[in-house]
Every structure is written in C-alpha cells, then in structure tokens.
Amino acid sequence: MTGKLEDKVAIITGAGQGVGRGIALAMAKAGARCVIADFNEESGQQVVGELEGLGSEALFVRCDVTSRESVDAAVDRTIEVFGQLDVLVNNAQRAPLSPTSVMEHTDEIIDLCFDTGFRGSFRFMQAAYPHLKASRGKVINIASGAGLDGLAGQSAYGAAKEAIRALSKSAAREWGRDGINVNIICPLANSPGVATLLELAPEMEKRMTANQPLGRIGDCEEDIGPVAVFLASDDSRYVTGHTLPADGGNSMVR
Ligand SMILES: NC(=O)c1ccc[n+]([C@@H]2O[C@H](COP(=O)([O-])OP(=O)(O)OC[C@H]3O[C@@H](n4cnc5c(N)ncnc54)[C@H](O)[C@@H]3O)[C@@H](O)[C@H]2O)c1
Structure with a gap:
C-alpha cells in the first residue's frame, strides 16, 4: 500500500473495535503496517483479517495494558x-458503563479508569521510547471531552483522560529533541462502547450533540482515522504537545 504512512509501523492499543479499529483501518489505507494490541483476541483477530483484506500487513498481539509485562511483550x-x-496510539481505556455520580465512585472504578487509560499509556510510552527515538516517531494519545469540559457521571474517566494529556505534554517537552512528537486526539464517534453507553442512558446523545456545531456523532474510520493519520505522518512534524478534538466542534481547546 502507498500513502502518507508508507514504511511506517504503528501499534494501536484497544484496536479490536471502535475508534482504535477506525484508526487502524485509516492508517493501513495510508500504507502503515498495524499492530492490533487488544485484550480481546476474537475482535482483534477480526480487525487483522480486515486489514489483510485491504492488502496490508498486520499483526494481532494479545495485550492487557494494565500489565507492564504484557505491554513490554x-x-x-x-x-x-x-x-x-514509528507510531504508538494509546487508545485502550475502560470506564463505568453507565453514568456514576462522584459520590457513587468506588476505589475500583477510579482504579479501572486510571489503570487502563493513564497508566496503560504511561507503560506503553516507556516501553516504546527507545524504538520511537530510533525512528524519530510519533505518539498519539487518546483523551476526551469528558476531561476537557467535565462530564457528569464520568468523573474518574474524565480525570484519567486529563492525566493522559498532562503526561503527553510533559513527554512532548522531554522527547522533542529526540525527534518524537506527542499529540492528543479527543474523539467523538459511534463506537460499540458509545453504543452501549447510549443504550443505558439515551439522554446522553442529546447532551453530546446539542451544542455541537456539526450536530452529529462521528464515524470512527472516516472522521477520526484521518486526524490520526495526520498526527502520525510527517505532515504534522512541527506539531507537538497539542490537543486536537475530532468531535464536530464539541470542545474548543484554547
Ligand atoms: N467513542 C467516543 O465517542 C469517544 C469519546 C471520547 C473519548 N474516547 C476514547 O477513545 C478511545 C476508544 O474509545 P471507543 O469508544 O472506541 O471504546 P470501545 O469501548 O468501543 O473499545 C475499547 C477497546 O479497548 C479494548 N481494551 C479495553 N481494555 C483494555 C485493556 N486493559 N488492554 C487492552 N485492550 C483493552 C477493548 O477490548 C476494546 O477493543 C478510548 O480511549 C476512549 O476513552 C472515545
């Protein structure tokens, strides 16, 4: 395959479905060889099959981002x-399935949000650093409007996402002279995770789009994928430490 990511190798965590899968499809179409790192083997292998169907080389690695051993492997x-x-996309994240108030949050819920999203991204960045330094590569971390603006019912999740942004900005400053760019995408897209959330709390859909200029929930491959391809490609070589919401204008970062 030819394109902006020709000869690049990308690891995408949590790419067995949703936003991660959309990013993998877009990156493969741009020429990247993708590693699907997910703890769900069945869906991860399916995505590898889809990528191979496009004529792309791809690899599934069963990986739990909460385990340093698993991440290193x-x-x-x-x-x-x-x-x-060349490219690391930290996308895997878990959160409470239905809105949970600040007062209802348990230590287990807080740990779940931070151990998958924040610590998982931290572990992967540490494991990938020597290789990204060698390739002068790119890190793309996935955060959320739930962190940028706050979201009732998702306080620990939003906090974990803001911790990811803080980590990303520090790493961008530390690793810039190594030629490594670190950027952040805040997506809004019709993933299976969002579908489950909307089934349990249908009123959330209105809240997601009511004040959004474009007035729709995005598509994982068509709306989020190209933004990730841009941040993974040399086109964004002068952009680092930045947060790019791909959310129809829901959040406007100042
Ligand atoms: N979809 C949206 O609108 C939206 C909005 C804001 C932020 N995000 C962020 O985008 C990313 C993807 O979201 P999504 O909606 O596609 O999620 P999703 O729940 O649909 O998919 C998550 C994927 O991550 C994998 N995963 C979960 N825990 C893992 C672990 N410990 N180790 C390895 N893999 C694991 C799952 O198996 C699954 O394939 C997340 O970081 C999410 O917080 C999504």
Whole structure:
C-alpha cells in the first residue's frame, strides 16, 4: 500500500473495535503496517483479517495494558516481527458503563479508569521510547471531552483522560529533541462502547450533540482515522504537545 504512512509501523492499543479499529483501518489505507494490541483476541483477530483484506500487513498481539509485562511483550513482539516502531496510539481505556455520580465512585472504578487509560499509556510510552527515538516517531494519545469540559457521571474517566494529556505534554517537552512528537486526539464517534453507553442512558446523545456545531456523532474510520493519520505522518512534524478534538466542534481547546 502507498500513502502518507508508507514504511511506517504503528501499534494501536484497544484496536479490536471502535475508534482504535477506525484508526487502524485509516492508517493501513495510508500504507502503515498495524499492530492490533487488544485484550480481546476474537475482535482483534477480526480487525487483522480486515486489514489483510485491504492488502496490508498486520499483526494481532494479545495485550492487557494494565500489565507492564504484557505491554513490554507487545512492543518486543512488534520489533521481532516488523523490526521497527514509528507510531504508538494509546487508545485502550475502560470506564463505568453507565453514568456514576462522584459520590457513587468506588476505589475500583477510579482504579479501572486510571489503570487502563493513564497508566496503560504511561507503560506503553516507556516501553516504546527507545524504538520511537530510533525512528524519530510519533505518539498519539487518546483523551476526551469528558476531561476537557467535565462530564457528569464520568468523573474518574474524565480525570484519567486529563492525566493522559498532562503526561503527553510533559513527554512532548522531554522527547522533542529526540525527534518524537506527542499529540492528543479527543474523539467523538459511534463506537460499540458509545453504543452501549447510549443504550443505558439515551439522554446522553442529546447532551453530546446539542451544542455541537456539526450536530452529529462521528464515524470512527472516516472522521477520526484521518486526524490520526495526520498526527502520525510527517505532515504534522512541527506539531507537538497539542490537543486536537475530532468531535464536530464539541470542545474548543484554547
Ligand atoms: N467513542 C467516543 O465517542 C469517544 C469519546 C471520547 C473519548 N474516547 C476514547 O477513545 C478511545 C476508544 O474509545 P471507543 O469508544 O472506541 O471504546 P470501545 O469501548 O468501543 O473499545 C475499547 C477497546 O479497548 C479494548 N481494551 C479495553 N481494555 C483494555 C485493556 N486493559 N488492554 C487492552 N485492550 C483493552 C477493548 O477490548 C476494546 O477493543 C478510548 O480511549 C476512549 O476513552 C472515545
């Protein structure tokens, strides 16, 4: 495949479905070889099949971002198979399935949000750093409007996403001279995760789009994928530490 990401190798965590899958499809169409790092083997293998169907090389690695061993093994396996790593997308995240008030949050819920999103991104960035330094690569971390603006019912999730942004900005400052760019996307898209949330709390859909200029929930591949391709490609070589909402204008970062 030819395109903006020709000869690049990308790890995308949580790419067995939703936004991660959309990013993988868009990156593969732009020429990248993608590593699907997900703890769900069935859906992850399905995405690998889809990418191979496009004529792209792809690899599934069963990986739990809450385990440092598992994260290190995923990076090692990527290097073993493809010999390089150019792009890391930290997308895997868990959150309460239905809105949970601040007062209802348990330590388990807070740990779930931080251990998947924040610590998972931290672990992957540490494991990937030497390889990204060698390739002068890119990190794309996925945050959320729930953190940028706050979201009733998702306080720990929003806080974990803001912690990811803080980590990203510090890493952008530390790693800039190594030629590594670190940027953040805040998506809004019709993933299976969002579909479940809307089934349990249908009133959320109005809240998601009521004040949004474009007035619709985006598509994981068509609306989020190209933004990730831009941040993974040399087109964004002078952009780092930045948050780019791909959310129809829901959040406007100052
Ligand atoms: N979809 C949206 O509108 C939206 C809005 C804001 C932010 N986000 C963020 O975008 C990212 C993707 O969201 P989504 O809606 O596609 O989610 P989703 O729930 O549909 O998919 C998440 C994927 O991550 C995987 N995963 C979960 N825990 C994991 C772990 N411990 N190790 C490895 N893989 C794991 C799951 O198996 C699944 O494939 C998340 O970071 C989410 O917070 C999404």
